[in-house]
Amino acid sequence: MLGLILRRLSISAVILLIVSMLVFVATLLLPGDPAQAILGQQATPERLEALREQMNLNDPFAQRYLHWLGGLFVGDFGVSAASGGSVAALLGDRIAASLVLMALAAAISIPVGILVGTYSALRRGRAGDHAATGISLVLAALPDFVIGIALVTLFSTTVFTVLPSVTMAPPGEQVWDYPSQLILPVLTLVLVVMPYIIRMMRTTMIEVLDSGYVEMARLKGVPERQVIVRHALPHAIAPVAQVVAIQLAWLAGGIVVVEFLFRYPGVGQALVDAVTNRDVQVVQALAMLIAAVYVVVNLLADIVGIVTNPKLRTGGIR
Amino acid sequence: MRTLIEQQTEVALQATDLRVATALGKEILHGVSFTLQRGRMLALVGESGSGKTTAGLACLGYFRTGLKHVGGTVELSDGTDLLALTDAGRRGLRGGSISYVPQDPALSLNPAMRIGTQIMEVLRVHGYGASEQARRNRLAEVLTDVGLPNDAAYQRRWPHELSGGQQQRVGIAMAFAFRPEVMVMDEPTTGLDVTTQALVLQTIHQLVTTHAVAGLYITHDLAVVSEVADEVAVMLAGRIVEQGRSDQVLHDPQHAYTRKLLNAVPDLAGRHHIGEVEAVTGAMPIVSRERAASARVATPVVAEPTSLLSVADLRLSYGTNAVLNGIDFELGRGESLMLLGESGSGKTTAARCIAGLNDTYTGSVSLAGTTLQPGTRQRSAEERHRIQYVFQSPMSSLNPRRTIGESVEVPLHMSGTFSRKERRALVLEALDQVQLAASFIDRRPGQLSGGERQRAAIARALVNAPSVLVCDEVTSALDVSVQASIIDLLRTLQVETGMAMVFVTHNIALARHLSQRLAVLHAGRIVDIGPTDDVLENPQHSYTRELLTHVPTL
């Protein structure tokens, strides 16, 4: 088992490494000189040269890459061309804010999604199931900003005006000091993520419920509740963990739109701003960050899959 | 029915006029009645789709998703109608007084639960014994009963750590743990090797008789029926067409369908014809001009005694796992050789090496003195034409998106020497050879039955008029009656075209029906080879002998 996990771990590391190369090479495609970009009109040849030296722009490509990569490990993401400040300082608070948003969304959507999905599978073909699948089918189709704007129209601006539609912690205070402002962004994320969990949970549960061993358990006279809890659910965990992982990873990217919509001061908004300003260092750092979240979450799901599968756990076949 | 009344035995379960329909209202069991008695075994025989499993599960008051009970009763020894009970009431009986052994233990054992726990679960659910200790003792006991180790370490194993035979024993142990009155066994030995099957059957027989359990044994295999059952009920399309003591039914069948079914069962001794072809071997010499001429369907003529196909020191490994450990044999023109082996013996691998489908082997395959390249793509078009291969499953070997004509045409297309018109003529000729009407040319596999598909697949192999036809388990996916017709066809073709044939199978009973020579494969080696009769009557290798003793026969 440990070997398998280590293998997955090293694959993840390699993937991240290649992503980092990709992201780094992207900068080389940009026209213009980053030092020039930072200095702007103030660029005298001497200053340019000094800044280039400082930014290692004179080094060969490979060396620059390694330097940048090394910086990532110690939290040095370079200097933002737009603000002139360090990228790490720029992102510090925003990462925390985004994590709060993601964690809240995950904490709601995962258990509720699993419950609704299981309920739906158990009531297959009945009204409750139809309602759950129908609604999740519609929600799954809607782009996140559509859901967000619908919620804003409904709760903030047009129908009811009960909830704030933008996040605006007064300077110096944290977003989570104002819980009412978190409701709509979190709700949007939940509504975007949950349908997938519901659908996957339902499909998986139905598959498991139709399996030979669940039929066997019923034919053994095992009470239905025990059939579900002991025989069905454990088998649904691994596939659902995969979906949850994909959704969490999606959250890492999906918060971009939601944060932009609600002006939530997280990494997503920072990313949009950075792209708008062509602030390459920030875009790079955020792309790496989000890729890392994605890879780690998927790794965790794989590990859950390995741990819940006795075949893999005992180092059996495969 | 009449035979049951004569018996002075206690009725454990009586199914009367069982009717089951799909959710859409289509009836699939049309009033099935049977009686199970203590200490006796009823075999429910039928081909796929006959409704035998549905009937068996109805004995537990269980209907699969999409099916519903629409009529009839299942009365227990105390007179209660199982089907009138609530869900909870039925649940109390399932696994308790009525238990079930599933067809495929690999799918029916919960892969995430230790086997001991799974058996204990039955005992706990139904409250066996007074204490946990009592249940533990019973667990150990029942494991011994089915011939498994009963130590704690074994109980802690996961299903995937057991062999197929062991898994099935666990399934039986689970069914037997609560000392049921009735046991329903759904094809419990299908998929097991003959040797394992024999042992499992023995265990079942022992349990049923010594503990006076009433057994319902669901199977498609008439040979197995004769081994285990006291009574037989033959099912066809949701009805029982014939029922009676097994010796009577098997030896003096009344219903036409039963007769047809029995007629189609291959027989190791080659005593009767399956289909319309008489057994090849028996008293006949391997190659006999006279016999060939006089037989209703002639045995092929071997013009030249020189070998056509020669396999020498064929070896193949996947990693460290050696599948073939040096296979040598010769095949003469017009000769038919059976390659017999159980799963894992390497028989299919060997066949694929010959056909060039497996190009990683070492050793040599020669055709008429020319050593062939390993892969089909390296072989010449001529060489490819001369060796043809028919796959095991006709469900898989035809592209469902192409018409039969298109599929059969492929070999011609690739030879590239024929015009469109010629190709069509050749395809029609091949279809005619396999007794498929010309209209099949534009049909797709989905519109064909399994037997028809296999014919079409054979037609594809014939279209280039091969010298050697390699048939890989071509009948194993088919019902026994269809199998007979295919065997029939192959024999006819062999005679008509004079091609040599390598017939790969696990079913030793087919030997005398098909092949002049028999090679027994075991663990990647040929352990016995020779004229079929010689091998069957005078097996040289202990493995062959063991195999022969375990073959169930009618």
Next chain:
Amino acid sequence: MTTIDTATEAIAVPPGLLRRIIRQRQAKIGLVLTGIVVLVAVVGPLLLPWLTGYTSTEFAGRPFQPDGVFGTDNLGRDILSRFLGGGLTLLVFAALATALGMVLGTAAGMLAAYQGGALDGIIMRGNDVLLALPQLVFALLAITVLGPQGWVVVLVIGITHAPRIARVTRSAASAVITEDFIRASEMYAVPRWKILLKDVLPNITGPLMVELGLRMTYSIAAIASLSFLGLGMQPPTADWGLMINENRIALTVQPWGVILPVLAIAILTVGSNLITDAVARASATVEENK
């Protein structure tokens, strides 16, 4: 001789995939919904300015005024005209991106499944790398480098679809490739490309159609999202996503500039998802019947 076949072997011919799709209620609803929006998007531009009196870039009044049917947008243009003229780009770009993704993904997936070995490894690891960047983030990265232009959006959305399609294709194709008819074709030395095209591809149309629908839905969402972020279509193009971006500052005063395109996009994606779901069900039935 007689062929002995048991009753169940007479297999009912399943109706064609298309007919089975259409037969489902949700497919009908989906087709109607999608049809309405597509009609608006395609016919809308032709009706301008005849229907509304304005082209999609003409000025009808001051910004955010209630003039006309739905009022004016952030630049005082007629919202209805902007709306009618703004759907086509989204549809065309989404279709192009989906087509690109399907071609790349299907080719890569089939190759990976069929060739196996090192090529499979390379393709699938390459997939993993691409998948590690969420679609939108990947798109943003590309836009940073290449600028917000139509072809960049199409290219990047297409490319980010590819690995996901490749995965589905690969697993569907892997199942097909274990089938013996592939082995048969190989035995007859049928060229590999022909095997992929004639034997593999026709047998994975079910999952591919599902994927097509899904990717179309996602393409619409992704392209509209980029425009919504101000990084897709650029002004003065009339485009639904861009409309939302331009007008949402005045959602309280003049909501139509946001609500119309949001509604259209919602109906479109829900419609296409309903169709996709129907396709999935229909092709699942095919699998069972096979």
Next chain:
Amino acid sequence: MSISPLDPNSPGTARSALAAASARFFSRRHVLGGGMAIGVGALLTACGGTAVAQLPALTGPPQRGGILRVGLVGGGAADTLDAHVPVSTTDIARVVNLYEALLYRDENFDLKPLLALSATPSADAKTWTVRLRQGVTFHNGHLMTSRDVAATFARITDPENPKSGASSLTILDEVVVLDDYLLEFRLNTPTATFDDSLGQYSLGIVPDDYDPQNPVGTGPFRYESFTAGRRSTFTRNDSYWQDNEPHLDELRILNFSDDNALINALLSTQVDAIGQVPLALLEVLETDPRVDILNSETGMWLPFTMRVDRAPFDDVRVRQAFRLVVDREEMVEQVLSGHGTIGNDMYGLYDPGYAENLPQRVQDIDRAKELLAEAGYPDGLEVELVTAPIQAGAVEAAQVFAQQALAAGITVTIRRVDTTTFFGDDYLQWDFAQDFWYTRNFLPQVDNGSLPTSPYNETHWANPRFLELVEQAKSTIDPTQRNELIREAQTIEYDEGGYIIWGHPNQADAYQRYVGGLVPNGTGLPLSGFEFRRVWMGGQN
């Protein structure tokens, strides 16, 4: 956006121009400030504002006390308290209230004395004598004298580390202390409008031992606390020299990331006043009974820039044709929602020499077509217009122009780039683009953008007669004479120039009705030019 803080003559005229300008001088930080205003989200969600009774406007004398919370968009990690390098809008708000220059531009754009009592040129306009106000103390209690002024100018023009204002002081040779309250500014070039330069807010007088870590000035408020990019707090300077000012006890300046959040903060009373409101939303805000709008006409301008040395704009007929296709009224309506004044292709709107005599140019498509035909484009022509969100309304103006130009057969392809790219390597090289300038008088503006030596000559304007006139005007002390020269120069610009100046946007701010003392201000700086010394809180607090 160009220009301003750095330039000598335009006191207080810069807002986000500032930003851009400084973006060019110090990294591109703040282009975001005004530039992204529109298009970033907004949903004015009132967290209230439903049934509040209309508050009466404040009347009566200013009340003393209270805390004013000001919200502004912009600023970031690079925010500073340094008197001489203000970059973001919030930086400007801070320096205006911490420090004071010698002169300043009042709400009518008149140059008024502040720390100076007078500034008078010599006859050749090469020497300016400045008399200082007496008895003014710094926050640290030290008396302000000529030495501090000299030290301030030395600090700004330090060749090793020139500050923002240095570029407009290149004409300054030396500052000579005559006595404690009298100085001489000696120039190397005759400059009749040097006083304009002295009125820049980025030339705040600091003590000779100034340390930005301990920001000490003479302003109405003193430094209390500061977190870059977030907030700063100032307290009243009790020893402020102007009578009865300031009224407030405390001033807080809060950074916001976008308009949406800013407006919501006002509506939910998290701030008392906000600067720079998107013009399209003014009507919405006006409907709120608790809020007042400060709508100031300004001399800011958002021109299209045509390079006079590149085809097709090297042909004056093409330039004039382009100027004639613009429907200026419509521009102001669509782009500014009507909140602006139309332009007449001339800058320096508030300059006493502004050529008001020239007829207002109006749309004349036929004449434009004629001109184009004469210039060799009888079938119209295609041009690319480079735009970027450099200022609210810029991208919108480009779209409106494109639409209007169609009528004359001109096909305008809009190439929208990001601000970083706009001010990147190709800045000042675009053939046809846009820019943004704050209110400024004619000569200072010419210094910045219309001379071959100007730092931001985006039209590549180099008309010899124009140059001659400008040179002459610079050394002409007599205002009437000078204005005559200016008018003449402007006429050349009007007939041949490379700018299309279609309008002058208003500066709109919003504040709670209980805030008193805010008056419309023509400089373009938000919230009465940030002169919070005059502001007072009525009723509450």
